[in-house]
Amino acid sequence: MSIQQQYRSRAKELLQDGSVKMVIGYGEGTTATRRRPIFITNPDDTDRLVLDAACKTNLAGYLLREGLLADQKSVAIFLSPSGVRTINILASESQLSSAQVVVLGFQIQGDTVKALEGTKASDFSPLIAKRKEKRKAQPSHEMTRKLEQMTPAERFAFWEGEFSRCIKCYACRAACPMCWCRRCVVDNNQPQWVNTSSHTLGNLEWNLVRAFHLAGRCVECGNCSEACPVNIPLHLLNRRMTEEVLTAFDHYPGADEHQEPVLASFRKDDPETFIL
Amino acid sequence: MAKIGVFVCHCGENIAAKVDCTKLVAAMEGHPGVAIAHEYKYFCSEPGQESIKKAVTEHGLTGVIVAACSPRMHEATFRTACAEAGLNPYLCEIANIREQCSWVHNDGEQATQKAIEITRSLVEKVKRNNELQPIEVPVTKRALVIGGGIAGIQAALDIANAGGEVVLVEREASLGGHMAQLSETFPTLDCSQCIMTPRMVEAARHPKIKLLTYSEIEKVEGYIGNFNVTIRQKARYVDMNLCTGCGECILKCPAKKITGEFDCGLANRTAIYTPFAQAVPNKPVIDSDNCIYFKNGKCKACQRICPTGAINFEMEDELVELEIGAIVVATGFQVQNTALYGEYGYGRYPDVLTGLQFERLASASGPTGGKIQRPSDGKEPETVVFIQCAGSRDPSKGIAYCSKICCMYTAKHAMLYAHKNHDGNTRIFYMDIRAAGKGYDEFTRRAIEEDGAGYVRGRVSKLWEENGKLMVRGADTLLGRPVEVAADMVVLATAMVPQPDSKELGKTLGIGYDEYGFFNEAHLKLRPVETATAGIFLAGTCQSPKDIPDSVAQASACASKVLALFSREKLEREPIIATNNEATCSGCWGCVLACPYNAIEKKDLTDRAGNLIRRVASVNAGLCQGCGTCVTFCRSNSIDLAGFTEKQIFAAVMGL
Ligand SMILES: Cc1cc2nc3c(=O)[nH]c(=O)nc-3n(C[C@H](O)[C@H](O)[C@H](O)COP(=O)(O)OP(=O)(O)OC[C@H]3O[C@@H](n4cnc5c(N)ncnc54)[C@H](O)[C@@H]3O)c2cc1C
Ligand code: SF4
Ligand code: SF4
Ligand code: SF4
Ligand code: SF4
Numbered sequence: 001m002s003i004q005q006q007y008r009s010r011a012k013e014l015l016q017d018g019s020v021k022m023v024i025g026y027g028e029g030t031t032a033t034r035r036r037p038i039f040i041t042n043p044d045d046t047d048r049l050v051l052d053a054a055c056k057t058n059l060a061g062y063l064l065r066e067g068l069l070a071d072q073k074s075v076a077i078f079l080s081p082s083g084v085r086t087i088n089i090l091a092s093e094s095q096l097s098s099a100q101v102v103v104l105g106f107q108i109q110g111d112t113v114k115a116l117e118g119t120k121a122s123d124f125s126p127l128i129a130k131r132k133e134k135r136k137a138q139p140s141h142e143m144t145r146k147l148e149q150m151t152p153a154e155r156f157a158f159w160e161g162e163f164s165r166c167i168k169c170y171a172c173r174a175a176c177p178m179c180w181c182r183r184c185v186v187d188n189n190q191p192q193w194v195n196t197s198s199h200t201l202g203n204l205e206w207n208l209v210r211a212f213h214l215a216g217r218c219v220e221c222g223n224c225s226e227a228c229p230v231n232i233p234l235h236l237l238n239r240r241m242t243e244e245v246l247t248a249f250d251h252y253p254g255a256d257e258h259q260e261p262v263l264a265s266f267r268k269d270d271p272e273t274f275i276l
Numbered sequence: 277m278a279k280i281g282v283f284v285c286h287c288g289e290n291i292a293a294k295v296d297c298t299k300l301v302a303a304m305e306g307h308p309g310v311a312i313a314h315e316y317k318y319f320c321s322e323p324g325q326e327s328i329k330k331a332v333t334e335h336g337l338t339g340v341i342v343a344a345c346s347p348r349m350h351e352a353t354f355r356t357a358c359a360e361a362g363l364n365p366y367l368c369e370i371a372n373i374r375e376q377c378s379w380v381h382n383d384g385e386q387a388t389q390k391a392i393e394i395t396r397s398l399v400e401k402v403k404r405n406n407e408l409q410p411i412e413v414p415v416t417k418r419a420l421v422i423g424g425g426i427a428g429i430q431a432a433l434d435i436a437n438a439g440g441e442v443v444l445v446e447r448e449a450s451l452g453g454h455m456a457q458l459s460e461t462f463p464t465l466d467c468s469q470c471i472m473t474p475r476m477v478e479a480a481r482h483p484k485i486k487l488l489t490y491s492e493i494e495k496v497e498g499y500i501g502n503f504n505v506t507i508r509q510k511a512r513y514v515d516m517n518l519c520t521g522c523g524e525c526i527l528k529c530p531a532k533k534i535t536g537e538f539d540c541g542l543a544n545r546t547a548i549y550t551p552f553a554q555a556v557p558n559k560p561v562i563d564s565d566n567c568i569y570f571k572n573g574k575c576k577a578c579q580r581i582c583p584t585g586a587i588n589f590e591m592e593d594e595l596v597e598l599e600i601g602a603i604v605v606a607t608g609f610q611v612q613n614t615a616l617y618g619e620y621g622y623g624r625y626p627d628v629l630t631g632l633q634f635e636r637l638a639s640a641s642g643p644t645g646g647k648i649q650r651p652s653d654g655k656e657p658e659t660v661v662f663i664q665c666a667g668s669r670d671p672s673k674g675i676a677y678c679s680k681i682c683c684m685y686t687a688k689h690a691m692l693y694a695h696k697n698h699d700g701n702t703r704i705f706y707m708d709i710r711a712a713g714k715g716y717d718e719f720t721r722r723a724i725e726e727d728g729a730g731y732v733r734g735r736v737s738k739l740w741e742e743n744g745k746l747m748v749r750g751a752d753t754l755l756g757r758p759v760e761v762a763a764d765m766v767v768l769a770t771a772m773v774p775q776p777d778s779k780e781l782g783k784t785l786g787i788g789y790d791e792y793g794f795f796n797e798a799h800l801k802l803r804p805v806e807t808a809t810a811g812i813f814l815a816g817t818c819q820s821p822k823d824i825p826d827s828v829a830q831a832s833a834c835a836s837k838v839l840a841l842f843s844r845e846k847l848e849r850e851p852i853i854a855t856n857n858e859a860t861c862s863g864c865w866g867c868v869l870a871c872p873y874n875a876i877e878k879k880d881l882t883d884r885a886g887n888l889i890r891r892v893a894s895v896n897a898g899l900c901q902g903c904g905t906c907v908t909f910c911r912s913n914s915i916d917l918a919g920f921t922e923k924q925i926f927a928a929v930m931g932l
Binding site: 093094095180181182183184185188190191192193213260261263264265268 | 780783859860861862863864865866867869870909911912913914922923926927
């Protein structure tokens with residue numbers, strides 16, 4: 001049985017025996033390389049589910065649709081390891097209860113898709129722990145290194161150029177599962193901290209605020225860059241933050257659902273090198 | 277319409293020498309909302325304050341900006357003046373154009389421009405200030421004193437004698453600290469234990485003092501007047517209520533070869549022990565790391581012999597929670613006895629000692645009964661070399677400070693030795709003799725003139741053993757030639773260092789410490805006993821090296837601070853507290869976790885039928901200290917801080 005077939009029947013079973021009220025997965029998209037999220041409640045519709053190497057979007061954010069989990073019923077969802085980490089973060093930030101989430105875990109390796117064992121987010125903790133070690137050992141991305149080597153003025157010019165294209169559509173925010181605020185800071189106009197018009201200052205403010213808000217929370221799923229209509233490499237900022245919290249605080253976002261937010265918690269042995 | 281008064285202070289020359297105050301006034305006069313702008317030599321002076329008050333009433337000002345020194349200096353002065361003139365004090369703000377401007381810039385023109393911007397920024401802020409009313413909180417009239425050395429005991433007694441309740445926490449099995457270990461004390465040479473033990477007994481018996489020995493601080497929450505402290509009473513394995521202190525158990529204990537801490541390794545003790553003969557409380561404790569029963573499950577000799585059945589191997593640590601109004605930290609020091617100076621052979625040669633070990637040798641209650649003998653062979657030394665500043669005043673070894681007491685105790689040691697060994701020789705290698713203190717210089721002179729202390733100015737470079745002698749080679753810098761002494765004993769005046777865990781304790785208490793781990797006072801000169809955390813005070817050597825008179829003086833100063841606090845029924849707190857916008861809060865509880873005072877609670881939002889809609893954060897005004905941590909944490913800016921609202925800060929920033 002192909003993995004797609006296998007997951008279709010798992011989804012069907014879950015809906016049939018009533019253990020979940022909905023399956024969130026991938027369906028055919030507009031092109032062969034694009035998949036779109038589908039929300040299935042009828043067991044007969046499960047053959048619309050697609051699982052292949054094009055299923056790259058992190059679907060976890062859909063769980064936060066207002067009222068979806070309010071009835072305490074469970075929902076099954078297709079998740080890659082970074083998706084599972086998202087569930088852990090959302091649970092640790094009290095945005096959902098992981099007990100209501102049935103994970104249909106998979107991993108994309110090149111052109112193929114591998115099934116992952118487990119149904120609860122916590123089942124994936126050993127796998128995530130391994131990925132953390134791998135992430136630590138992973139050399140900085142070429143582009144991150146390049147940025148690092150620039151002078152501050154060059155780096156500023158680079159980002160100014162990139163951000164100058166931003167049209168403030170907030171697609172990055174909508175795509176990011178961690179951007180669950182009831183009212184985003186940019187929508188606060190009393191006072192208007194972030195300029196809403198698309199000029200250099202406003203664009204810079206918005207993009208930096210967004211990046212900072214993801215420090216210690218970003219799982220590097222790539223949803224933001226993928227969503228951006230003008231192809232701003234947003235993930236480069238996030239990646240830098242990820243490396244920072246990993247080296248400074250040994251913090252790998254979403255390692256488990258009891259993890260405390262790195263910027264709000266305090267350990268006696270936290271490095272204090274920034275205090276002069 | 278805003279009617280702001282701007283008052284530009286010259287601070288004598290402090291501000292006016294750099295900042296063109298007339299230009300600043302002119303710039304403010306034209307700023308929207310500013311009704312009047314004045315300059316004056318000293319606004320903090322009586323006439324200066326009067327002129328502000330007069331302007332408030334005459335012009336009906338709605339806000340006041342005093343462009344002057346740091347708000348830490350005179351914010352209270354000017355706010356009080358405004359209040360006296362009928363203006364809510366929180367409508368007065370200070371623009372700091374001294375510390376943050378005139379003092380730190382050379383170019384007058386640029387400084388003036390900066391002063392204009394700083395002042396304008398505050399004018400924009402004050403336009404958005406709200407009237408605030410102070411918050412009243414009760415005071416728990418119970419003090420916690422941490423550390424039962426002379427400083428802690430003195431503070432506890434002074435507070436208790438004035439009627440305040442005290443909880444005195446000591447982590448060792450007995451009160452006393454270092455003073456209990458000393459032989460005789462400079463500059464009067466009175467016996468340390470003779471003056472110390474009555475204090476220990478008095479503290480233990482005092483009806484207002486609750487003594488918790490063998491205990492440590494586990495957790496501290498809350499704030500001045502209202503701390504919540506959890507104390508861990510370590511398992512003693514001896515029931516204090518049943519034990520009569522007869523000491524039968526100690527005689528019976530077969531584990532006898534344990535290095536005794538009190539005698540600094542010069543004598544052994546048993547696994548069940550009291551630290552020293554005059555210990556308070558004089559009841560033993562079992563050292564479970566070295567007890568044979570705890571190690572291999574067999575023994576219980578002490579339990580069998582104990583006539584009152586006081587020994588209980590099942591005992592566990594107990595946590596005691598207490599409400600406390602003020603905290604005195606008196607956790608003392610340690611002497612450094614590491615191998616910091618490899619060249620001095622400490623730890624390698626048994627007859628190379630620390631000053632504290634020498635105290636034990638010279639003490640009548642010590643392992644030799646007060647005879648000064650070599651640990652290696654028990655012989656009386658004929659020549660003793662003392663090396664001062666062994667660790668102190670040596671930045672290359674990591675300690676730049678002077679330990680302050682070593683000059684004095686080394687002179688004392690030379691005297692004690694001369695009194696006991698009439699034919700003995702002493703050689704003291706020193707850098708300077710620092711003997712500032714009442715009767716101190718006289719004391720060191722006496723050591724030299726009457727007791728023949730042989731001072732050699734210079735440092736020791738090498739120490740080795742040869743034919744049963746300790747060979748000490750150094751330089752006599754006054755004569756400009758090398759010296760070599762064949763000694764029988766060498767005493768190192770090792771540095772006074774903080775307790776090894778002082779930084780941990782500092783973090784638990786939320787008080788600052790310096791690079792070494794000595795606790796930081798709020799102001800070295802003007803507030804030497806307060807910490808930057810209101811309601812927490814410092815006594816004795818935990819703050820910096822000190823002798824007994826200084827430690828005691830600081831302890832009494834702490835007591836007066838505590839009693840001043842306890843003399844009030846209620847404390848007025850600044851109304852600078854956080855509030856949460858329930859409409860935008862997402863209930864992530866980040867602020868709950870971030871708040872260092874546990875001031876944020878979770879609140880249910882329900883519909884009219886009582887059904888839960890969602891949960892949001894809610895700030896408890898009684899607990900909030902207005903630190904603003906939650907404000908910076910909340911991504912959606914759902915929390916605001918009174919007096920520093922988003923709107924005020926935004927206006928201030930945009931005013932720059
Ligand atoms: C060799 C030597 C000779 C000296 N001779 C003289 C002299 O002749 N004259 C003189 O004036 N001064 C002398 N001094 C200095 C004197 O010893 C000190 O000034 C004095 O002991 C300081 O008292 P203290 O209470 O600050 O500290 P300590 O005596 O160190 O007492 C601190 C107490 O706090 C306890 N404690 C520590 N941490 C904790 C914790 N976390 N929780 C609970 N309890 C804790 C400790 O166990 C200890 O009992 C001498 C010092 C030395 C080293
Ligand atoms: S950008 Fe920040 S404030 Fe806006 S939704 Fe994302 S996390 Fe919330
Ligand atoms: S998706 Fe791209 S264009 Fe849109 S707001 Fe984000 S960065 Fe700007
Ligand atoms: S941090 Fe902000 S959003 Fe989160 S609970 Fe606190 S107030 Fe609400
Ligand atoms: S300002 Fe916020 S973080 Fe600070 S004490 Fe108040 S509620 Fe806690």
